Amino acid sequence: MLSRGPRPKQDRRTRFLWCFLAGAIVVPQPLVHAATDASFNQHVQPLLAARCSSCHSAEKKTSGFSIADLESVVSGGNKHGRAVREGQPALSPLVRMIKGEIVPRMPLGGQLSASEISVIEQWIAELSPEQTSSFKAERWLWPFQKPVKHELPRVRSSSWVRNPIDAFVLSKLEEKGISPAPPASNRTLARRVYFDLIGMPPSPEELEAFLEDSSPDAFEKLVNKLLDDPRYGERWARHWLDLVRYGESDGLEGDILLGNAWRYRDWVIDALNSDMPYDRFVTLQLAGGDEHGSKAWYQPDVQGYIPAGFLRLAPWDLGNLASNELRQSYLDEVTTATGSIFLGLSIGCARCHDHKYDPIPTKDYYRLQAFFNAVRIPLPLNTSGISPEEIEVPYKNKVFGKIAEAKVKEYRERLDNGPEKQALDRLEQALLEKLIAAKVAEGSKEALTAGDVRLELSRKNQKVFTLAEKEKHQELTEAFDYTQEPKDKQALDDLEVELTKKLAAAYVQGSEDPLARFQAITVTAVRAEVRGVDRPSKYFSKEEKEQHRKLTEQMEVLRRRLSRWRPLALTVTTVPGPPLGPGVQATHVLKGGDHQQPGEPVEPGFPSAITGNLLPAALEVDRFRQFPTRGRRMTLAKWIASPDNPLTARVMANRIWQHHFGKGIVATPSDFGTNGERPTHPELLDWLAVRFCEENWSIKAMHRLMLTSNTYRQSAENPATAMAADPENRLLWRFDRRRLEAEAIRDSLLCFSGRMNSERGGPSVFPPLPDGMDDLTRASRPGGSMWEPNENDEDARRRSIYIFQRRSLPLPMMASFDAPVFNESCERRSITTTPLQALSMLNGSLVNEEAVFLAARVRKEVGPEKSAQISRLFDIVLNRPPDVEELRRFSQFAGSLDAICRVLLNSNELFYLD
Secondary structure (H helix, E strand, C coil), rough: CCCCCCCCCCCCCHHHHHHHHHHHHHCCCCHHHHHHHHHHHHHHHHHHHHHHHHCCCCCHHHHHCCCHHHHHHHHCCCCCCCCCCCCCCHHHHHHHHCCCCCCCCCCCCCCCCHHHHHHHHHHHCCHHHHHHHCCCCCCCCCCHCCCCCCCCCCCHHHHHHHCCHHHHHHHHHHHHHHHHHEEEEEHHHHHHHHHHHHHCCCCCCCCCHHHHCCCCCCCHHHHHHHEEEEEEEEHHHHHHHHHHCCCCECCCCCEEEEECCCCHHHHHHHHHHHHCCCCHHHHHHHCCCCCCCCCCCCCCCCCCHHHHHHHHHCCCCCCCCCCCHHHHHHHHHHHHHHHHHHHHHCCHHHHHCCCCCCCCCCHHHHHHHHHHEEECCCCCCCCCCCCCCEEEEECCCHHHHHHHHHHHHHHHHHHHHCHHHHHHHHHHHHHHHHHEEEEEEECCCCCCCCEEEEEEHCCCCCCCCCHHHHHHHHHHHHHHHHHHHHHHHHHHHHHHHHHHHHHHHHHHHCCCCCCCCHHHHHHHHHHHHHHCCCCCCCCHHHHHHHHHHHHHHHHHHHHHHHHCCCCCCCCCCCCCCCCCCCCEEECEEEHHHHCCCEEEEEEECCCCHHCCCCCEEEEECCCCCCCCCHHHHHEEEEEEEECCCCHHHHHHHHHHHHHCCCCCCCCCCCCHHHHHCCCCCCHHHHHHHHHHHHCCCCCHHHHHHHHHCCCCECCCCCCCCCCCCCCCCCCCCCCCECCEEEEEHHHHHHHHCCCEEEECCCCEECCCCCCCCHHCCCCCCCCCCCCCCCCCHHHEECCHHHEECCCCCCCCCHHHCCCCCCCCCCCCCCCCCCCHHHHHHHHHHHHHHHHHHHHHHHHHHEEEHHHHHHHHHHHHHHCCCCHHHHHHHHHCCCHEEEEEEEHHHHHCCCCCCC
16 A cells, blocks of 8 residues: 655645635535526626517517527527537627627627627537526427417406407507507508509598598498408409419410419409409319219319419429429428418428428428329410420300300401411511522532432422432431431431432432522522521521511410410329329439439328328329329318318418518518518417308408508507617507509509509510610510510509519519519518619509599699699598698799699608508
8 A cells, every 4th residue: 555645735726726616516506507697697698688688589579589588698599400519609790790600690790899799609619418408499389379368358458359359469559668559540541541452542532431431330331342342352363373373374484374373363353353262262272173983984073173273373394304303392382381471381381391390390391292193284374385285274254264265266366367367477488488599590500419319309290219218318307307316327327328329410410400400499498588587598588587486476465365265274183093104103202312322212291390190191082093193183182171180271371471460460471480480479370260161261351450550550659669669660669661563652643643444354464674674575485484575565564462473584673663473372471662663653654654644634623723733633642631831832833733742652651551
């Protein structure tokens, strides 16, 4: 045993340190947390509170992140998860965001100093995983739980409660000590509800009739009147078309036409006007043409193919020749769109891996996709020259059907022998004669080629080649045209070399006229020669080529009009299956979303986060089992449109709320999951969802409920301002002032001038484009979309809902006011303020043209007296009389009434809804 020897002496500081370290070993865990809290509370939280509380307080919790306490800071937010990696400041999302390594850099509109960042980094560096191991982010399960119709909360100011919505809203306001805004004036309220429901302002006469109605239910009567107005469907169809990525061309190379998508648009308008129950509205779009009946050989209602166009509205890339990849891309798009539009879930995030935030495993994504695996896409227009597959659906409206029938007859006759066809024939005949003459002049000077052989073979009375040689040449030509294989090309070339020699010998011998072959040239050669206006031709002038192009485009326009008026539907069908062919292919989980790496097979099934299990769905089948491929989409549609589904009614009620109040109760209307915003009034949204189902899924009943609430009737100004307590007005202490959408602005301008064409339905129209955009109006390839002349001038002034939705060419004025290109679902539009908006209004042809007609209208209605003109102009455009100062200044204005009209048509008061 070794002797220890004498212990060295220790000073008091060393002994104290050993005691401190020994004590630290046995400190209970809660005390460690207390020390951690103390460090956080003294140094970090004051810094975060000073710089981040405006967005990330416990109340606001933007993106799910709060600086309320240590646990909430470490746990992080919805998007990036845990914000702090203990001991690793460089890897912590919190540090990366305040440094700008993750965008946007925080805090928005500013940045922390290097010393402030150092404080946070040092705190994280000193943290250990043990100190925060008990912190767990709360799992967001509310979307997957069935809505409950909560009891109405009790409020102190019960006299303010006009309907149940007000009780829920006022309860939140009273909790924060906030008073709601006073009611908006009847004049403001009328303008607000007109734009909300029909997308246009009231006429002075309509407004006056409402203001003079002193009955207690005057506003309720106005709401009902507007809901019965056919313009309601046109207004609210635009919201739905935004959502379902409606377009009429594919937006890709060539911008190929999709087909008669306008019939889906008109179906949506009619469905909304008739107040089709939302569950039926959903079912028809997902499962039109997929239903079973109780009788044998039952065939689905052909009218169901129109709403099923929902499944074909997305861009379709036929330029992608990889068939399996294209098919999988289609299935992925439809699956993702269905999840976000109807369920408000970002299901598409689970395509490659389990959803990082929501309880949606990859297997669930492909189980949902399996419902669409029996979908068959009829061949659309393409660039290969193959004729598209056509599905005819008779027009339900017999009057419209007669109009369409007459239009089809008219365009067929014009294509066969109309003035456009006659003019083109005359030009092509003249160009043909010119081409033959030029070829004859060249013929004696140039060596023979295979082209000369083909010309000689095409002559009816040629004597150089035998019938066997002619048939052999035709056989090899057809083979190469079909296969494009090098071996077939070589065989054809070899034969043409021999035939060229024979033709040359015949010409030398004089047995055949060497120039007679050129008489076999046809207009096909003319068309090939004039193709491409900018490509020089040795036979035709640039003017001749341009003339041919214009006449050819006129004929193409007639062909498009004929096709659009035919009762064709853009839709999907179901694969026939046995006994006509194989059944539906198995759906596999794709590893990393790659169609070339199939994993385990899966059966159609619903998201387990909602059902609580991974069991396959019980598919709908017909009683005789005649159609085994039919019923998959119907099974899914009925599950989505069930009152037992916790999401469907919530999501749609929230969308309706969004368009009335400026933002949804859930501010991310297509993402109710963890990454989305938390509902500001979850109990209210649950109550609305249950009420929606109780009201037979009536969208109009939801409008009535929301619009007649005192919450909706509030002024946009609140003297008892709650800006400090709720700067974003999330608790609805006033009405949110908002800018009109592009469509409402354009429609209002046409309404003011009195020139709007109020015709409804039918093929889309083409308002004129600004000068200098001629090159963009042409199709870049056969089947590509064009910006065409209208059938008549009045069509250019129809409502904006009827404008042709060419994805590669949105109407510039509309685009400047944030009308998006609908390549993807648009849950809510951006609202920007740019110089281009002012320029398009001040210098654009629409405002300047309509201002002239507006001035003429005013003169006609009130005569030449200037003050009367100004008063009438204010009534029409701003729905109010001018105040004394406005009347004085405009009356003294030396400019024309046209100029005054332009001023009012460019006013902010017109663009914004109070």
